Amino acid sequence: MSTPVLTAVAWPYANGPRHIGHVSGFGVPSDVFSRYQRMAGNRVLMVSGTDEHGTPITVQADKEGMTPQQTADKYTRQIDEDLRGLGLSYDLFTRTSTGNHAEVTQQIFLALHRNGYVVPKTTRGAISPSTGRTLPDRYIEGTCPICGYDGARGDQCDNCGNQLDAAELINPKSRINGETPKFVETEHFFLDLPAFTKTLGDWLTTKTDWRPNVLNFTRNLIDDMRPRPITRDLDWGVKIPLDGWREQPLKRFYVWFDAVIGYFSASVEWARRNGTPDAWQEWWANDAARAYYFMGKDNITFHAQIWPALLLGQNGAGDRGGEPGRYGPLRLPDEIVSSEFLTMSGSKFSTSRGTVIYVHDFLREFGPDALRYFISVAGPETQDTDFTWDEFVRRTNFELANEWGNLVNRSISMAHKNNGAVPAPAKPAPADEELKALSRQAFDTAGAHLGRSRFKLAAAEAMRVVTAANRYLSDQEPWKLKDDSPENAARRDSILHTALQVVSDANTLLTPFLPHSAQKVHEALGGTGVWAAQPELQEVEDLDVPGRINPILTGDYASEQACWASKPVEIGRPLAKPTPLFTKLDPKLGETGPDWAPIVTD
DSSP states (O other): OEEEEEEEOOOOOOSSSOBHHHHHHHHHHHHHHHHHHTTTTTTEEEEEEEESSHHHHHHHHHHHHHHHHHHHHHHHHHHHHHHHTTOOOOOEEETTTSSHHHHHHHHHHHHHHHHHHHEEEEEEEEOOTTOBBBGGGGGGGEEEEOOOOOOEEEBOTTTTTOOOOOOGEEEEEETTTOOOEEEEEEEEEOGGGGGGOOOHHHHHOTTTOHHHHHHHHHGGGGGGOOOOOOEOOOOOSOOOTTTTTTTOOOOOOHHHHHHHHHHHHHHHHHHHEEEEEHHHHHHHTTOOOEEEEEGGGGGGGIIIIIIHHHHHHHTTTTOOOOOOOOTTOOOOOOOOEOOOEEEETTOBBTTTTBBBBBHHHHHHHHOHHHHHHHHHHSSSSSEEOOOOHHHHIIIIIIIIIIIIIIHHHHHHHHHHTSSBBBOOSSSOOOHHHHHHHHHHHHHHHHHHHHHTTHHHHHHHHHHHHHHHHHHHHHHOOOOOOOOTHHHHHHHHHHHHHHHHHHHHHHHHHHHHTTTTHHHHHHTTTOOOOOOOOOOOOEEEEOOSSOOOOEEEEEOOOOGGOOOOOOOOOOOOOBBOOOOOOOOOOTHHHHOSTTTTOOOOOO
């Protein structure tokens, strides 16, 4: 039975191009998962977009002498191109600066306000003495008053995980220019998190099957439930839709508040753009649906605590009760799929330190599938993982080129040379049946792993079939069976038919990981049409701001032929001589990487 599956993917900031550390957390895992779910027959809605509000954008705009909107426009298009090139199959990748997003955000806020889950409060806000501008908490660093960590942010300590207030930090400093901020009184709206202590706590206790890193983090969330500000003194962002607030030029929603609402607003926009404005309800108002959220580990708090609290509040389901907002009760997350960090020499990727490998550089040099495969099999799925050029070269050369590429090339080449088409098998030998059974069984095993976002285990199962097929060909030696006897030719045809069947199966198993090369293998096996659909970059008019043009990623994924099952190869289908699937890399690249790559030493 088909299940509606929401794939909600973390929103990258539009303040610069993305690096491979970013896409190892939110990008590739979410796409592998979504492609599998579509192949398994489920109705997937994969949504996200660029996060364009808040100080990260205004700081970058100041650096480049542009307006925040110009900065967001510039980097949104760069990010869209990178994610398109990587093959991330979004149903809609939009942006938070749309009129639709502003409207949805304001409606969620009004529901929270009516139900009493947001309250005004006078607090101490940080001001830059040199510019007079507000300094958001994330742009203030100091020593954590709880654990003593020197490098805690003004909103949270990444060392102990506790929520903080910038004014509580010991020796606070601006991350922008190093000056000591000035704290002044200002009024803001706060999300009353303590009003969700019981309902949110009860909900979290049911999530026993999440990844260990998420479970370990969320166990501590209920112990420190304090009101959290949802507005900021800033002139760039979504306005507060209340009298006395909307008129103030320096009052906007805090970027984290409107960004998490983007999962829902993007779903609403997708439905509107498809001419079915209520279609989002299949994923958001349906008990049979499932909702999966993909991100890096630094975003767990917002998705395991803040976003569920916002949904509970707008649903009227917090500790104080209430009535649902305009959109009715909305579905809470079913699973938080959080990856750890991809590092270099033990340190996080850092644009400022020059330890960064941008996605567009990587794609230009190596193409998308080699990066997708590396992230899937050697990425930070459950623990921080160091990226090294040596490991990337090894994986590409020995697993993609030698194992998979060689299996495809020699199987199709021999069948093309001897038969010109997929040969008919004679009476199968036990070795033939054993290999085909192994291949068929892999669909259940790998599918179970992919359904639980265990990408390394799923890829390993697919490669186990590839290894067994290569061993089978080496043992059976079809190249030694000439046409000098009918028995030899018949046995050779049976071996080649078996090999082509398993190549077809393995290609299906690897499609979520390697969609671009999967299309090539499909065509090399004589297939036509779209096997694995790719996203398209389109320029569209804003639904609510006439004349404004926005870039989006979308795609026609219903047209693809890939499905999660072993399909018999068509006997007699013509075969052309194949071209190499993957090019082996120069082993010297493993020492320092390409010329454009940063050189990082321990």
